[in-house]
Amino acid sequence: DIQMTQSPSSLSASVGDRVTITCQASQDISNYLNWFQQKPGKAPKLLIYTASNLETGVPSRFSGSGSGTDFTFTISSLQPEDIATYYCQQYANLPRTFGQGTKVEIK
Amino acid sequence: QVQLQESGPGLVKPSQTLSLTCTVSGVSITSGIFFWSWIRQPAGKGLEWIGRIDTSGSANYNPSLKDRVTISLDTSMSQFSLNLTSVTAADTAVYYCAREMEVAAGYYYYMDVWGKGTTVTVSS
Numbered sequence: 001d002i003q004m005t006q007s008p009s010s011l012s013a014s015v016g017d018r019v020t021i022t023c024q025a026s027q028d029i030s031n032y033l034n035w036f037q038q039k040p041g042k043a044p045k046l047l048i049y050t051a052s053n054l055e056t057g058v059p060s061r062f063s064g065s066g067s068g069t070d071f072t073f074t075i076s077s078l079q080p081e082d083i084a085t086y087y088c089q090q091y092a093n094l095p096r097t098f099g100q101g102t103k104v105e106i107k
Numbered sequence: 108q109v110q111l112q113e114s115g116p117g118l119v120k121p122s123q124t125l126s127l128t129c130t131v132s133g134v135s136i137t138s139g140i141f142f143w144s145w146i147r148q149p150a151g152k153g154l155e156w157i158g159r160i161d162t163s164g165s166a167n168y169n170p171s172l173k174d175r176v177t178i179s180l181d182t183s184m185s186q187f188s189l190n191l192t193s194v195t196a197a198d199t200a201v202y203y204c205a206r207e208m209e210v211a212a213g214y215y216y217y218m219d220v221w222g223k224g225t226t227v228t229v230s231s
Contacts, residue, residue: 001170032216034217036218043203043205043222043224044203045221046217046218046219049215049217049219050215050217055217055219087153087154089154089218091216091217095156095158095167095168095169095170096144097156098153098154098155098156100153101153101154
């Protein structure tokens with residue numbers, strides 16, 4: 001299985017801050033990486049697909065980049081409604097695997 | 108719009124079989140570009156992919172569960188199902204069904220529609 005490692009596991013930032021989360025794959029996955037947002041008690045929501053493509057309807061303050069083994073997810077200006085846990089997920093191979101999640105809180 | 112809804116018992120006894128159904132509405136379950144998936148999440152923990160089934164009925168499973176899991180498709184009911192045998196407390200989780208789309212001949216795969224999830228507790 002491809003292991004996905006996210007960092008940090010949690011972070012606290014102020015409204016308006018730029019927030020960056022990294023995701024590292026245990027092997028080259030090209031750009032076959034998606035990002036999800038999960039709010040408490042809710043199902044995950046697709047934000048970014050194939051490393052850098054914004055899902056329809058997702059605010060442009062969310063972005064993703066990277067390829068190979070190293071990926072970055074960015075919130076350009078943190079908003080109160082962005083409080084959630086964020087997961088990366090690879091689709092280069094089966095089984096699909098997720099990072100362990102990054103919990104984003106407001107300072 | 109496309110909706111997925113999980114259903115099934117919320118409590119299962121140890122060693123028994125967990126059975127869940129996901130009902131799909133708003134799209135044909137037989138469309139060739141979709142894979143119908145199950146993912147689970149223990150309380151306070153991360154997401155674990157259980158497996159998926161395509162519209163031909165071909166399934167893929169997580170090797171960590173492969174000997175215990177079966178995913179099936181009922182096109183007449185627009186449903187797909189999960190059976191997990193010999194459950195233990197470690198199988199207690201929120202179970203989600205999701206649609207995985209394949210776009211551009213496999214260049215893009217993404218789980219774009221999810222059910223709300225159903226909590227299953229394994230306990231005697």
